[in-house]
Structure formats: C-alpha cells, structure tokens
Amino acid sequence: MAPEMSEKTQSSRATRLARWLVSGPPLLFLAVFFLLPSAIMVLASFRYPGEFGGLAPLFSTVPGVLHGLTFETYQFFFSDIIYVQVFLKSFLVALATTLICLLLAYPLALLIARSPKKSRDLMVLLVILPFASNFLVRVYAWMILLGPQAALSQAINAVLALFGLTPVHLLFSPFAVLVGMVYVHLPFMVLPLYTNLEKHDPMLLDAAQDCGANAWQRFWRITFPLSMPGILSGAALVFIPVLGMFAIPDILGGTGDMLIGNLIKEQFLGTRDWPFGSTLSIMLTLAVLAVAWLAARLGRGGKYYA
Amino acid sequence: MRRGWRLWAAALSVYAFLYLPLAVVVVYSFNDSRLNAEWIGFTLRWYEVLLHDREMLLAAGNSLFIALVSSLAATLLGTMAGMAMHRYRIRMLAFMVLTPVAMPEILLGVSLLLFFIQVLNLTLGMLSIVLAHITFSIGFVAVIVRARLAGVEESLFEAARDCGASQWQTFRHITLPLILPAVVAGGLMAFTLSIDDFVITFFTAGVGVQTLPLRIYSMIKIAVTPEVNAVSTLLMLLTLTLIVLASRFAPDALKGKA
Incomplete structure (x- = not known):
C-alpha cells in the first residue's frame, strides 16, 4: 500500500511541476510586460503631468511641487467638447469603414464559399496575400494613387472642370483616410464571413427555391440571417483596430483628420502630457471593451440562427 | 446564371x-x-540608390536582428503558452495571451513606453523594441500551437502515460513531433509580424534606433521618392516568401490568424 501511495504523490508532484514549468514562463513574462504596464497606465491617468513632460512625482515633500493622485485629467477630458468630438468622429470613421468593408467583402466571400472546393483555398490565399506587404507600404500605395498627379485625381478634376467646378484634393482628406482604412482592414471582414458562409447547407437554398422563393428572397431570408455570426466577428475585427488607428490618418489625412489614436500619440510623443495621454488610452480601452461586449452580446442573441 | x-x-x-x-x-x-x-x-536606378543608402541598410539590419531575437523568444514562450492553454484551465493566462492580439496596437505601445521609462528606467532602443515585439508575438504563436493541439487525439498522450512514459518523455516523443509544424509556422509568423511592425515599434524605439518600417515612415512623411517603392517591393518579396513557408508548414495557420 505504502509504495503505491508514494508513487502516486510522486507522479502528482511531477504533474504539478510540469504545469508550472509550462505555464510559468509565459505567465511571468506577460504579467511583467503586459499586465504591469497596463496597471501603470491606469495609475498614470490619475497623476499630475511633470514639469518638463512625463509624470509628476507620486510623493514629494518639497512645497509647491504637484504630487499625488487626481481626477483632473478626466475632468479635463469631459470639460472640452473637442475630445468628445474626436471620439465621436473616430466611432463614425470606424462605423463607416466597417460598413464599406462589409459591402465589399460580402460578394467576394459568397463567391469563394460557392466555388468548387478545389479553388477555394487559392481564392482565400489571394485575399490574404496583400498582407504579405508591409502595413506602411499598403498605406503608401494610396499616396501614389490619390496623389494630385495620379490618373484618378486628374480624371475626377477633368470632369469637375467640365462643369466649371473647383478641383478637389483626394489626398490628405477624410476620403483618403477612409479608403486607407478600408483597404488595410478588408481581409479581416472577408475571412470570418467566408468561414461562416462556407458552412451553410446548400439544401436550404434548394428547399427555398422549391417553395418558390426568388434569388432576392433566398438571400435575405436565408443566407444573410445565417451569416450574422460571421458578420459580427468580421465587424469586431475591423471596428476595433480602426478605432485606435493613428498611422493612416497620420499619413493619408489632413491636419483636421485627427482620430483618437493621433490624439494619444500627440500626448505621448508631442506635448508629453503623459497623464492625459493615459486618460485618453483608458477611454479608448473602455470604448473597445464596449464594442467587444456589444458584438459578443449580439452574437449570443443570434445564436439560434446557426 | x-x-x-x-x-x-x-x-x-x-x-x-x-x-x-x-x-x-x-x-x-x-x-x-x-x-x-x-x-x-x-x-534599376532606385534599387541602386537603395544599396547605397547607409541609413536604410542599417535599419534593415536592425529589423532583421530584432525579428530574429524576438521571434525565437516568442516561439519558445508562445509554444509554452499554447500548450498550457490547451492542457490547463488557467483563465489569467488565456486573458493575457489573447488580449494583446485583440486590442488596438497603440494601447500596448504607449503602456510599454510608460513602463520602460517610468518603471524600468530603460533608455529606449534595441532592448525595448525586442521586449515589445516578444509581448505582441506570443499570442499569435500560442493560438497556432493550441489550434494544432486541439486537433490531436487525446488518447495518444494517455497511451504514452499508460506505457509508463514520464512527462518529459511524453513531451519529447509525442507532443513535440506533433506540434512542430505549428511551432515553426508560429515562429515564422512572429518573425513576419516583427519585421512588419510599425505602431508598437514607433512608441518603443526612442530616438537612437531605426527599423525598416520606421525608416519608411519618415521617408514618406518627408519626401516621397521611388526609393520607397524599391524598398517596399523588396519587403513584399521577403514577407511573401515567409508566408509561403509558413503555409507549407501549417496550412491552417494562416486561417487561424484572423
């Protein structure tokens, strides 16, 4: 009896050891480089800005030196309508990007899902392949395409000139920002949509056709509602990164096209007001959480479809 | 029709x-x-200009070094995380592995900037970039490895245990050969992500060190010359090769990305 017991304890000890050997290092690394920095940022949002940028000390005995914790940055955020406006604008841009991506991605995903099995993988690969180019390169490409000397601007302005209208600038405009956002995030919409559409049973459409439903009705009554989970995960994958994007407005937008991300970048690298930058980051995090929660909730509500 | x-x-x-x-x-x-x-x-003039652009070559060297070191570390940590997520229910781990993948990059960038300067008192440079890249790559490797493990018959491990294999022997002779393609694919993915990253590098690089994307950024912000097209084309070729390699090792890995 006794040796058996000890063997058991030994093996359970080995199991426990293995558990910590495997999970310990990544747990520790991410605790230090993800969890701790996040906590530091929450704390920083309640601190005073330092005299020369950065943060004011938490503790100080020198009279006249700002120190300790404060709600000041949060009050500041809500006291100036500009910041709320930038948040609203970012939400609008994210919403518009998501809708345009959905509009472009749906026919493509549908076509891939209804193609013969053999060609599907290739068609999906062709959607991912542009990812093989650097993010900045993909944005930069639109600097060329939308530039004042490019064919697109020339053509549009030639038409405008025919009607005696003033020429437009495509680059460094909200339009350019939207095009860039859609371009960079489109595959994030196509892939989950395709994964969903591929699973649909074609029998359903045949049955509907036998019951006299036309193509339009078959799409809106069957395919579209069934694809809701795919739409929602695609929407979350597009909406969330767009909400925090700073590089695209920075490169393709004009001076007036600041989004949340640009505001945050400005606080950390420009004016060096770290507490306010942290506050903006916390607000962005809350916005992201709200969107993720909404997508998950809507997804649960639509579960009976699938 | x-x-x-x-x-x-x-x-x-x-x-x-x-x-x-x-x-x-x-x-x-x-x-x-x-x-x-x-x-x-x-x-081919612009490629020639590129070859003589010292700053660009230096940036390319930095990018390669950072990608190599960070992808090796991220592959090790990410494989562990993927295995741990598959085998044990550690909620905290799943949360910490998946959140950095899902949230806007800028948030990780600025929080690491704060952390490196405020807490570690680190001068931003190579080290801070490598640490940041490991942090965001772990999740991608972990997801790929976990997906592979999810497709493995649990009975294989049970059989190994019943035959008296130790934890290490089970890992060495059963688990590792099974997940190796996913580990390699995850490593290549981490390498690609690192070479390509702009946002997080932008916040954690400081003033001293340039990477290829940072160099491209400053070029397109200041003056666009066809040299940017040349370096972009070469970069496309490089990442294309890596993606093709990754898809060879784990055909499902690419689909797992989104």
Whole structure:
C-alpha cells in the first residue's frame, strides 16, 4: 500500500511541476510586460503631468511641487467638447469603414464559399496575400494613387472642370483616410464571413427555391440571417483596430483628420502630457471593451440562427 | 446564371481593389522618373540608390536582428503558452495571451513606453523594441500551437502515460513531433509580424534606433521618392516568401490568424 501511495504523490508532484514549468514562463513574462504596464497606465491617468513632460512625482515633500493622485485629467477630458468630438468622429470613421468593408467583402466571400472546393483555398490565399506587404507600404500605395498627379485625381478634376467646378484634393482628406482604412482592414471582414458562409447547407437554398422563393428572397431570408455570426466577428475585427488607428490618418489625412489614436500619440510623443495621454488610452480601452461586449452580446442573441 | 455573373464581377473588382495599389508600387519602383505619376522608362536606378543608402541598410539590419531575437523568444514562450492553454484551465493566462492580439496596437505601445521609462528606467532602443515585439508575438504563436493541439487525439498522450512514459518523455516523443509544424509556422509568423511592425515599434524605439518600417515612415512623411517603392517591393518579396513557408508548414495557420 505504502509504495503505491508514494508513487502516486510522486507522479502528482511531477504533474504539478510540469504545469508550472509550462505555464510559468509565459505567465511571468506577460504579467511583467503586459499586465504591469497596463496597471501603470491606469495609475498614470490619475497623476499630475511633470514639469518638463512625463509624470509628476507620486510623493514629494518639497512645497509647491504637484504630487499625488487626481481626477483632473478626466475632468479635463469631459470639460472640452473637442475630445468628445474626436471620439465621436473616430466611432463614425470606424462605423463607416466597417460598413464599406462589409459591402465589399460580402460578394467576394459568397463567391469563394460557392466555388468548387478545389479553388477555394487559392481564392482565400489571394485575399490574404496583400498582407504579405508591409502595413506602411499598403498605406503608401494610396499616396501614389490619390496623389494630385495620379490618373484618378486628374480624371475626377477633368470632369469637375467640365462643369466649371473647383478641383478637389483626394489626398490628405477624410476620403483618403477612409479608403486607407478600408483597404488595410478588408481581409479581416472577408475571412470570418467566408468561414461562416462556407458552412451553410446548400439544401436550404434548394428547399427555398422549391417553395418558390426568388434569388432576392433566398438571400435575405436565408443566407444573410445565417451569416450574422460571421458578420459580427468580421465587424469586431475591423471596428476595433480602426478605432485606435493613428498611422493612416497620420499619413493619408489632413491636419483636421485627427482620430483618437493621433490624439494619444500627440500626448505621448508631442506635448508629453503623459497623464492625459493615459486618460485618453483608458477611454479608448473602455470604448473597445464596449464594442467587444456589444458584438459578443449580439452574437449570443443570434445564436439560434446557426 | 445571370446572378453568378454579377457576383463574379463584384468579386473581381474587389480583387482588383486589393492588388492594384500594390502593383502600382512595384511598377513604379522600376520607373525612370522622380515622380510617381507617369511611366517614363525602365530602370534599376532606385534599387541602386537603395544599396547605397547607409541609413536604410542599417535599419534593415536592425529589423532583421530584432525579428530574429524576438521571434525565437516568442516561439519558445508562445509554444509554452499554447500548450498550457490547451492542457490547463488557467483563465489569467488565456486573458493575457489573447488580449494583446485583440486590442488596438497603440494601447500596448504607449503602456510599454510608460513602463520602460517610468518603471524600468530603460533608455529606449534595441532592448525595448525586442521586449515589445516578444509581448505582441506570443499570442499569435500560442493560438497556432493550441489550434494544432486541439486537433490531436487525446488518447495518444494517455497511451504514452499508460506505457509508463514520464512527462518529459511524453513531451519529447509525442507532443513535440506533433506540434512542430505549428511551432515553426508560429515562429515564422512572429518573425513576419516583427519585421512588419510599425505602431508598437514607433512608441518603443526612442530616438537612437531605426527599423525598416520606421525608416519608411519618415521617408514618406518627408519626401516621397521611388526609393520607397524599391524598398517596399523588396519587403513584399521577403514577407511573401515567409508566408509561403509558413503555409507549407501549417496550412491552417494562416486561417487561424484572423
């Protein structure tokens, strides 16, 4: 009896050891480089800005030196309508990007899902392949395409000139920002949509056709509602990164096209007001959480479809 | 089949939308003109300029070094995380592995900037970039490895245990050979992510060190020359190769990305 017991304890000890050997290092690394920095940022949002940028000390005995914790940055955020406006604008841009991506991605995903099995993988690969180019390169490409000397601007302005209208600038405009956002995030919409559409049973459409439903009705009554989970995960994958994007407005937008991300970048690298930058980051995090929660909730509500 | 025809037309124009901009970048990298406006004639001049651009070469070297070191570390930690997530229910681990993948990059960038300067009192540079890249790559490797493990019969491990294999022997002779393709694919993915990263590097690089994306950024912010097209084309070729390699090792890995 006794040796058996000890063997058991030994093996359970080995199991426990293995558990910590495997999970310990990544747990520790991410605790230090993800969890701790996040906590530091929450704390920083309640601190005073330092005299020369950065943060004011938490503790100080020198009279006249700002120190300790404060709600000041949060009050500041809500006291100036500009910041709320930038948040609203970012939400609008994210919403518009998501809708345009959905509009472009749906026919493509549908076509891939209804193609013969053999060609599907290739068609999906062709959607991912542009990812093989650097993010900045993909944005930069639109600097060329939308530039004042490019064919697109020339053509549009030639038409405008025919009607005696003033020429437009495509680059460094909200339009350019939207095009860039859609371009960079489109595959994030196509892939989950395709994964969903591929699973649909074609029998359903045949049955509907036998019951006299036309193509339009078959799409809106069957395919579209069934694809809701795919739409929602695609929407979350597009909406969330767009909400925090700073590089695209920075490169393709004009001076007036600041989004949340640009505001945050400005606080950390420009004016060096770290507490306010942290506050903006916390607000962005809350916005992201709200969107993720909404997508998950809507997804649960639509579960009976699938 | 009229409807099928319309679907094809819509899909083809989306493909065109995806590829046309990149094609323009590649074509203009061979264009014998300072302006990215019209085709003048074929030249390799911009690639030659690139070869003599010391700053660019230095940035490329930095990028390669950072990608190599960070992807090795991220592969090790990410494989562990993927295994742990598959085998044990550690909520905290799943949360910490998946959140950095899902949230906007800028948040990780600025929080690491704060952390490196405020807490570690680190001068931003190579080390801070490598640490940041490991942090965001772990999740991608872990997801790929976990997906592979999820497809493995649990009975294989039970059989190994019943035959008296120790934890280490089970890992060495059963688990590792099974997940190796996913580990390699995850490593290549981490390498690609690192080479390509702009946002997080932008916040954690400081002033001293430039990477390829940072260099490209400052070039397109200041003055656009066809040299950018040339370096972009080469970069496309590199990442394309890596993606093809990754898809060879784990065909499902690419789908797991989104």
